Amino acid sequence: MPPTVSIQNVSKVFNPGETNQVLALKEINLDILPGEFVSIIGPSGCGKSTLLRLIGDLIPPSSGAVLVNGKPAPQARLDQDYGMVFQAATLYEWRTVSKNVQLPLELQSVPKAERESRAREMLALVELSGFENHHPWQLSGGMQQRVAIARALVMRPQLLLMDEPFGALDEMTRERMNQELHTIWEQTNKTAVFITHSIAEAVFLSTRVVVMSVRPGRITQVIDIDLPRHRDVDTRETTRYFELVNLVREALRRAEAGL
Amino acid sequence: MAGQTTDQTGFSDVAAGVDAVIPARKQSWFQYYLPSILIFIFAIVTWELFVRLFSIQEFLLPAPSAIYNSLSLNLNQLLKLGWFTTKEALGGFAIGCSLGILVALATARWTIATEALMPFAIAANSVPILAFAPILNNWFGVDNPLSKMAIVAVIVFFPVMINTVRGLTLVDANALELMASYAASEFDTLFRLRVPNALPYIFNALKVAAALSMIGAIVSEYFGGNRSALGVYITQEAAQFRFANAWAAIILACIVGITLYLIVLTVERFAIPWHPSVRGEER
Numbered sequence A: 001m002p003p004t005v006s007i008q009n010v011s012k013v014f015n016p017g018e019t020n021q022v023l024a025l026k027e028i029n030l031d032i033l034p035g036e037f038v039s040i041i042g043p044s045g046c047g048k049s050t051l052l053r054l055i056g057d058l059i060p061p062s063s064g065a066v067l068v069n070g071k072p073a074p075q076a077r078l079d080q081d082y083g084m085v086f087q088a089a090t091l092y093e094w095r096t097v098s099k100n101v102q103l104p105l106e107l108q109s110v111p112k113a114e115r116e117s118r119a120r121e122m123l124a125l126v127e128l129s130g131f132e133n134h135h136p137w138q139l140s141g142g143m144q145q146r147v148a149i150a151r152a153l154v155m156r157p158q159l160l161l162m163d164e165p166f167g168a169l170d171e172m173t174r175e176r177m178n179q180e181l182h183t184i185w186e187q188t189n190k191t192a193v194f195i196t197h198s199i200a201e202a203v204f205l206s207t208r209v210v211v212m213s214v215r216p217g218r219i220t221q222v223i224d225i226d227l228p229r230h231r232d233v234d235t236r237e238t239t240r241y242f243e244l245v246n247l248v249r250e251a252l253r254r255a256e257a258g259l
Numbered sequence B: 001m002a003g004q005t006t007d008q009t010g011f012s013d014v015a016a017g018v019d020a021v022i023p024a025r026k027q028s029w030f031q032y033y034l035p036s037i038l039i040f041i042f043a044i045v046t047w048e049l050f051v052r053l054f055s056i057q058e059f060l061l062p063a064p065s066a067i068y069n070s071l072s073l074n075l076n077q078l079l080k081l082g083w084f085t086t087k088e089a090l091g092g093f094a095i096g097c098s099l100g101i102l103v104a105l106a107t108a109r110w111t112i113a114t115e116a117l118m119p120f121a122i123a124a125n126s127v128p129i130l131a132f133a134p135i136l137n138n139w140f141g142v143d144n145p146l147s148k149m150a151i152v153a154v155i156v157f158f159p160v161m162i163n164t165v166r167g168l169t170l171v172d173a174n175a176l177e178l179m180a181s182y183a184a185s186e187f188d189t190l191f192r193l194r195v196p197n198a199l200p201y202i203f204n205a206l207k208v209a210a211a212l213s214m215i216g217a218i219v220s221e222y223f224g225g226n227r228s229a230l231g232v233y234i235t236q237e238a239a240q241f242r243f244a245n246a247w248a249a250i251i252l253a254c255i256v257g258i259t260l261y262l263i264v265l266t267v268e269r270f271a272i273p274w275h276p277s278v279r280g281e282e283r
């Protein structure tokens, strides 16, 4: 089976040849296997969002290759192989919450009745039942972000690309959302690439944590999370969990120090 | 307050917060407009007193009462004239606005076409197009309402087109990326993202166009036009020193202009209830 995501020697330079040239990513190599949950963690500006955009073929790499499901990334995008959650919720303010979630289904010409029931189902999953007919500006930042998650899940993609989806949530909601996401991942065998600033979240959800460092953005360490596949509230209290949290924290500290 | 019952999810507080942010207009309609009404009455009274106390000659400034007399005396004729000119304004508005929106839709598709066209459009927009009124009068015939419609159409075309292009192109980069992530077609991106994004811009332009269309129609009639046109009537009455009549016609033109504006405003409220300008909040 080919890796779900294969990043081969990828570099990304923004504004090449100009005075504001930025080497955002340098020689990234990363293979993500089917069913893996890979978190990417690193200091602000190290190129996490850029890496996710490259996987989603929203920007092209300056050099190297990105394969998704064994296909070049542009083909995978055309085939709708992934669902993406952006760092900003990016809801359309002229659409209601439910209509926002239905957008990808509309683009695939899914019939109205099915669209509505699937949107309702996804909104229930992110604990937003009853908000179907609200407009995005009537929701808090965290609620908007959960609508964006529902929108990404509604297509039932095999690969989920998520850019700090829970960044705007309070600690308790975040833990509940972590549990939901974990359950979805565990039960549907999805592959996930997940960007976060939270060490606890990364360890709880992942099978592997990728630590990146800044200037230029590169991978400094990859940590296997050898916790049992099933995670729940008790997981957060095991010794191994604490050890792994500390391991990631150490790695992150070294990355920030530029070692 | 709604949602104060506690449940396990803990989302009740959030729900209550949502109710709180929905703008509620506590003032009644009357309270809201009271200051404006008072200012209006004050201005009329001051005007009347000013004219009477200083015995201002009518050719300089007729008193509101004199204008009112003329208005009620000639109401039937004025309404007929007003309707004639309003039709010119409306015709020009319809032609100019639809062309403006269509051209914008056609060119926004091609960045190169837009970039090549926009400088000309912006330059044309700052040209006093009314200066061409005599020429268009010649082309279509002075008596022909089409000559006035043409002027109005040209006047409103540019602001509508420029604003529509802006609305179609100034789209949030993230919103575009979202469409790209769905591999959405150009058509879908246009009608599900660019057009809704452009609606507030278009309505702003339509409001400007509504005001401009009445001005355009009247002023181009000053350069000559049909006997049953309001602008022609104003120039004739002024030439014969019947200033109260001229003023009455001008007031009528103002009322029509404001009405057209209010109609666009009302349509906007129904068309884009989601926009901050309509919800009554600043972005």
Ligand SMILES: Nc1ncnc2c1ncn2[C@@H]1O[C@H](COP(=O)(O)OP(=O)(O)OP(=O)(O)O)[C@@H](O)[C@H]1O
Pocket (backbone or CB within 6 Å): A014, A015, A022, A024, A043, A044, A045, A046, A047, A048, A049, A050, A051, A087
């Ligand atoms: N479109 C762009 N044009 C120019 N430079 C860019 C662009 N996008 C990102 N960059 C630069 O690339 C670098 C990485 O940006 P990126 O958004 O990937 O960081 P990040 O790791 O996601 O940060 P954060 O944690 O704050 O979201 C930054 O230095 C940024 O300035």
Ligand SMILES: [Mg+2]
Pocket (backbone or CB within 6 Å): A048, A049, A050, A087, A163
């Ligand atoms: Mg980012």
